[in-house]
Amino acid sequence: MLTTHRKQQILSLLKRNGQVIAKDVSQSMGVSEDTIRRDLRELAQEGLLQRVHGGALPSSPAIADFAGREQLTPDGKIAIGRAAAKMIQPGQVVILDGGTTARQVARHIPLDLKATVVTHSPTIALELVNHPDVEVILIGGRMFKHSVVAVGAVAIEAIAQIHADTYFMGVTGIHPKTGLTTGDYEEAAVKRALSHAAAETIVLASSEKLNAASPYAVISLAEISGIITEQGAAAALTRPYEKLKIVVTRA
Amino acid sequence: MLTTHRKQQILSLLKRNGQVIAKDVSQSMGVSEDTIRRDLRELAQEGLLQRVHGGALPSSPAIADFAGREQLTPDGKIAIGRAAAKMIQPGQVVILDGGTTARQVARHIPLDLKATVVTHSPTIALELVNHPDVEVILIGGRMFKHSVVAVGAVAIEAIAQIHADTYFMGVTGIHPKTGLTTGDYEEAAVKRALSHAAAETIVLASSEKLNAASPYAVISLAEISGIITEQGAAAALTRPYEKLKIVVTRA
DNA sequence: CAATATCGTGCAATTTCGTGCAAGGTCAAG
DNA sequence: CTTGACCTTGCACGAAATTGCACGATATTG
Numbered sequence: 001m002l003t004t005h006r007k008q009q010i011l012s013l014l015k016r017n018g019q020v021i022a023k024d025v026s027q028s029m030g031v032s033e034d035t036i037r038r039d040l041r042e043l044a045q046e047g048l049l050q051r052v053h054g055g056a057l058p059s060s061p062a063i064a065d066f067a068g069r070e071q072l073t074p075d076g077k078i079a080i081g082r083a084a085a086k087m088i089q090p091g092q093v094v095i096l097d098g099g100t101t102a103r104q105v106a107r108h109i110p111l112d113l114k115a116t117v118v119t120h121s122p123t124i125a126l127e128l129v130n131h132p133d134v135e136v137i138l139i140g141g142r143m144f145k146h147s148v149v150a151v152g153a154v155a156i157e158a159i160a161q162i163h164a165d166t167y168f169m170g171v172t173g174i175h176p177k178t179g180l181t182t183g184d185y186e187e188a189a190v191k192r193a194l195s196h197a198a199a200e201t202i203v204l205a206s207s208e209k210l211n212a213a214s215p216y217a218v219i220s221l222a223e224i225s226g227i228i229t230e231q232g233a234a235a236a237l238t239r240p241y242e243k244l245k246i247v248v249t250r251a
Numbered sequence: 252m253l254t255t256h257r258k259q260q261i262l263s264l265l266k267r268n269g270q271v272i273a274k275d276v277s278q279s280m281g282v283s284e285d286t287i288r289r290d291l292r293e294l295a296q297e298g299l300l301q302r303v304h305g306g307a308l309p310s311s312p313a314i315a316d317f318a319g320r321e322q323l324t325p326d327g328k329i330a331i332g333r334a335a336a337k338m339i340q341p342g343q344v345v346i347l348d349g350g351t352t353a354r355q356v357a358r359h360i361p362l363d364l365k366a367t368v369v370t371h372s373p374t375i376a377l378e379l380v381n382h383p384d385v386e387v388i389l390i391g392g393r394m395f396k397h398s399v400v401a402v403g404a405v406a407i408e409a410i411a412q413i414h415a416d417t418y419f420m421g422v423t424g425i426h427p428k429t430g431l432t433t434g435d436y437e438e439a440a441v442k443r444a445l446s447h448a449a450a451e452t453i454v455l456a457s458s459e460k461l462n463a464a465s466p467y468a469v470i471s472l473a474e475i476s477g478i479i480t481e482q483g484a485a486a487a488l489t490r491p492y493e494k495l496k497i498v499v500t501r502a
Numbered sequence: 503c504a505a506t507a508t509c510g511t512g513c514a515a516t517t518t519c520g521t522g523c524a525a526g527g528t529c530a531a532g
Numbered sequence: 533c534t535t536g537a538c539c540t541t542g543c544a545c546g547a548a549a550t551t552g553c554a555c556g557a558t559a560t561t562g
Contacts, residue, residue, distance in 0.1 A: 125394055137393055142388055145383075
């Protein structure tokens, strides 16, 4: 990883998120916190950012235009994303769903990780453009605007050609009885296809999704191998899944 | 291996990846790191790249950084985009290329226009999410990060299924002799396929593209029916195309 | 005020850089 | 064909940059 490149990335992160946290950056870039701190110090020296305890803020408040939007992402989802990204091993082929949680996964993929990411979400694809070592495969099809993902027969066909290691699935409901559900019929079909295209399916479920159900079934709980949820999720909420030998990770 | 050839390769790598690492390049080209370092030093001397510890970065960040490029959209491109968007009739199926100019087209499509837009650019697809009456068809494939578009065999296959009315094509060069050209081999193939999938191809060419040529041919001038360029483009620059019965629009 | 997290600095290990030099190759004049 | 000037390349070696760790200082939080 090039030092200069890393500094650029830090500035880019800063611009996008309105803030950077030393620890997060060090993890996502695969270097020690010391190095990041040094970078931050030097960038602050050049007046490109403002150093604060724990990380850095933009030097001029005017730049922080995106900040407001990003702060709407709850910490829980960010933590889930970070935990999921950590599971990706070098060389693997993973499928990333659409949705805000999956976006956090993309955002936490280390910049130096060599891997292939398959996605039907243009948002996710764009998120990964700056990862030089991540090959991105975009699934095409008819755009379903509500979720901003490609759906339809063409998408299903394209997915059928893929054999991935892991699928990180976002859902709107996960329930011991009804299994995994989502709010759109077409999208459910695509999620089903994605799940079948991967050896392992891991569900990203912030706590409000646990024990909730939506109109359209995706797959049954028997077909998933893991759930990543928030640190604070009540044990009672996850016990039913643990009984089914599903690995529940608290991020 | 010819020195000049090697330097070209380095610049090409730089453009593709946004960075080069001396060690990687030396390994992939089978020469010592010393040689690569010498090359990098000389290229930096010529101002073709920016030397950094461990490798090199593009001399002007704008060349490789897609985000950077769009920040300075010149008025001409905006006008071209507006003019192109005006050509889209209700009910039509149009193909929008990637690139900054095409993005301006998307941005100027009226919110109440009922139409279908086919694109291989995630950026364009996102741009149209808020148009309730525009159906968006996303072409999938391998992401070519430099241009942020889908390319490859899968993309070509998907395009072959489409029959559109108009294709608004962006190029890096249009020349009376060499026709339409662009800077990447794969991308040229995709543009060719898109052109064949549309009844009409209209080229979006800001004035600096006129009478310029890039390494890879897309199609000949005989296959296009219109060019949209800037208001201020010199008449001498467009006359060759008008003689070929190509409709030149000044936006 | 105490526990914890973060910071800054010194230091050692590693990587990368620049330079001098010798080996080999090209090319043109003799 | 030979010779010599010139260029390119790889290697050696000291210099400089980068990075991670240890440790004490400082800031934050409850």
